[in-house]
Amino acid sequence: MTVCKAWSCDKRLWTHLDVSRCSPLSNQALAGIIKRLPTSLDLSWTPLAKRQLNCLLTGELRVTGLSWSCLSAMASPTLPYLRVLDLRWCEGLKDAQIKEIIIPPGHETQPHRSMVTLRLSGLDISESTLRLLQRHMPQLERLDLAHCKDITDSSVALLAAAGTHTRNTDVCLYPGCSELTDGCLSYLKRLSSLTMLDLRGCKSISRRACDAFISDLSHVALYCMMEEKLIQRLD
Template sequence: MEEACINEALTDDELRWILSKLESDKDKDIFGLVCKRWLHLQSTERRKLSARAGPHMLLKMASRFSRLHQLDLSQSLSRSFYPGVTDSDLAVIAHGFKSLRVLNLHNCKGITDNGMASIGSGLPSLQSLDVSYCRKLTDKGLSAVAEGCHDLRSLYLSGCRFVTDEILQGLAKNCRSLEKLCLNGCINITDSGLVDIVNGCRRISFLDINKCNNVGDIGVSSVAKTCSSSLKTLKLLDCYKVGDASILSLAKFCKNLETLVIGGCRDISDESVKSFAVACKNSLKILRMDWCLNISDSSLSCIFTQCRNLEALDIGCCEVVTDAAFQNLVNSEIESRLKILKVSNCPRITVSGIGMLLDKFKSLEYLDVRACPNITKMGCDEAGLVFPEYCKVNFSGSLCEPDVLV
């Protein structure tokens, strides 16, 4: 009986089905080594690619990976001396990768508005763009993206210091499906821009305006009211104009908020934090409020007793907080899910306070007690404190910090 060749017996669709069942990238690459036909199928079915390549290589990649959805050309900080992708590269990408949905150009410092114009005109199906720390970009280039990529869902602009409220107006007009927006360090963004963006983009679930120090209560309150049903993450690190009015608005409208960063917002007081804790007691998972100098024991006690699903908390440099913040834990039936707790630079918290929380925080994985003069490893040992089995205690700064609170 004559044996059938597998290439004669199986159609392209059947081979694609086999390829789809391979879970690891390594196995998929081995699949492509069988013959030219299998290599072609493996290449055209590939959806993700990370690379570092110039225009000629990008042309070859576009020809081979014709149905690519995700392309990562980001630069690491260790290669900060290298400009990475250039405008001419972006022209090749816009022409060759027509199916592209996700493009990561993080830290590619060589690109300019001309490159963004190519992306805007050539990739109408783009849904996610990361141009964080591409410091030459301005409203002009990014507006071209907004005008050409109407299906944009995520846009990351951290460190793009030249952008202003103008780009937010463009996004509000053209990208109504926007869900994630990162403006970390965009110092020219104001309340007016935030009002504009949420009036047009009402599905925003993730908003990072860390270090946008021209943003205040008007802008944040507008975000809270307009995106009340969708907002899950809000980051306001060092937005020193943000005060109680913002937090009270979040408490009133955003009952499903999961992550809130208000570190460095020094005008926020106990009144608004307690209202927020009660309002978001079932949803809140991550709360960062280091350097909130008006926060006291009453806020912390309320957070611990109300927010049963809280997983990470940073109260570093809240200098008036004392052991009394943990007192209500002693006789309560609270079963906390807290995994990360940072109390660094809290001079009034002692070993006794740490002992109180250890009885309830059985899931604790990381505890930061740096620069707490009344808490030392020797003192904890002498008090007989027993930390959870997998808990790392940072006494001196020698441990790597979790990035969940960044």
């Protein structure tokens, strides 16, 4: 800014802004972020007040590791305009809190038509959250459920059910979904957008079931075993 204040404030230079793992944001820093209007903002592990986050809801928002006391600001009509939301390892987020975020007051019947990526890794959520996503996020393309310990074979069956848009969603289940068994692979075959299936941490899933998964889909898409129980789509 000492070289050229006008140039340094050019919004084209600030489309992606990463202030993750910083000390608490000062009012001056907050004003600077708001002035530059980034389309992608990473606030992961950065202490924030609720009122600060309320000013920073933008197109792509990453708030990994923050607490519900701050994230409750997201129970707002502004949320439907977010395209990417990263809530991994956020403290105090369970089904009830996710519902408040997905269905803000006054928007009970309005779907989040712009949300394409949602990361919920490490959260204590159940199938009730998955049903909410199916009803209220029709454009969802990527869903991260890694380390969600309550995800089971029936959860995968729900995501892959006929007539649901999540059937066309690229779902990440690894690592940490330890309740999955060989039975989930018959449902995973229905997920048409699956690009990688990393099951190395799923002790109840066998190598033989992974080989059968690749063989059964060979007439539809080319999958390859990159490592033990790590399946990659090649086309």
